[in-house]
Amino acid sequence: MSHTVTIDDVREAARLLEGVTLRTAVQPIRSLTEMAGVDVVCKLENLQRAGSFKVRGAYNRIARLSPDERAAGVVAASAGNHAQGVAYAATRLGISSVIYMPRDAALPKIAATKGYGAEVILEGESVDDALIAARRCAEETGRVLIHPFDHADIVAGQGTVALEILEQVPNVGTVVIPLGGGGLVAGMATVLAQVWPQVHVIGVQAESAASFPDSLAAGRPVPRRPGPTIADGIAVGTPGEVTFEILSRLGVEVRTVPDEQISRALLLMMERGKQVVEPAGAAAVAAVMADPSGMPGTIVPVISGGNIDPLLMMRVLQAGMVAAARYLKIRVLLDDRPGALLGLVEALALVGANIKDVEHSHTDASLGMFETLVTLYLEARGPAHCKEILETLTAAGFSPSVTV
Secondary structure: OOOOOOHHHHHHHHHHHOOOOOOOOEEEOHHHHHHHOOOEEEEEHHHOHHHEOHHHHHHHHHHOOOHHHHHHOEEEEOOOHHHHHHHHHHHHOOOOEEEEEOOOOOHHHHHHHHHOOOEEEEOOOOHHHHHHHHHHHHHHHOOEEOOOOOOHHHHHHHOHHHHHHHHHOOOEEEEEEEOOOOHHHHHHHHHHHHHOOOOEEEEEEEHHHOOHHHHHHHOOOOOOOOOOOOOHHHOOOOOOHHHHHHHHHHOOEEEEEOHHHHHHHHHHHHHOOOOOOOOHHHHHHHHHHHOOOOOOOEEEEEEOEOOOOHHHHHHHHHHHHHHOOOEEEEEEEEEOOOOHHHHHHHHHHHOOOEEEEEEEEOOOOOOOOOEEEEEEEEEOOOHHHHHHHHHHHHHOOOOOEEEO
């Protein structure tokens, strides 16, 4: 398999994608600009057809198949975004598709993939497990495997995002990109290295599922079992041969961010950017929020996708509020007598804490016969307000403890 991808390959992919994919908008985010101290302009691939950048590479790859390959159909493996991109592209081109997805893939992503016309088969616990099954299907049926990232045509298609950024944000200094298997970073880094080499490229991985740091240190792709992360779209255990070679050769910087920071980024994008973003899609914003140093010039984080399970969204937003000190969970030991809870509530009212929920426990083994444990879920206005709440309760004679 050729690892070579040139600017001409990407420009040809852009011509092929005309009328198929959208030229997604860019959006300045003032709060990010204030954090970074330089202009921050987000590239909104969450608004792309099928909800992510993946359709670019998928269509470019499938459209180049021979007539015999088209007749055989295609097969792919994905946690969701590549699945939808392949299904959309294949159906548009009149080609049958089979998609293997991990058994715990988000239900909306499974439904959307089926809706785009693919047959979906749930297999394994991870994208890597699903990919093994997809390869087996290709060998047994003759279907063409459309790899999520490890093919030059995929990389060239994803690189078209960089062409658009260069036109939309001509003063771009740094591009920050979510990094899973590496297709998007490899494609964009290829374009920028050949057209505007002074732009700094940073790939961002979820901390618990970061395969590239070890691989880059070893000088070769090193398999790693991804740990649990909310950013399932970039939880890839082994970098691709094609993508690893490009990132290594071009010296792309790789950073990692914890899930807590990703959840804060998702919350910020919803509140300040008015954008629905999936956790993997918010990884670049998380990196800017965590540490904008070493990001010269105008920063362009790529919001790579917006396909998020509503149930996961609720959990992630709550985690983001906790991380941003907008949500506080405390426990208070009270005497089990009339009026004890009223005194606690009045103290909270004095400091403007909004009580969202209250739980009582009379059966905890640590409690005395006339004690009760109260757990309160509070809305707060940030770290200073949380500190004020705890100090006010302590001054009122309570002993609050913060919990998660």
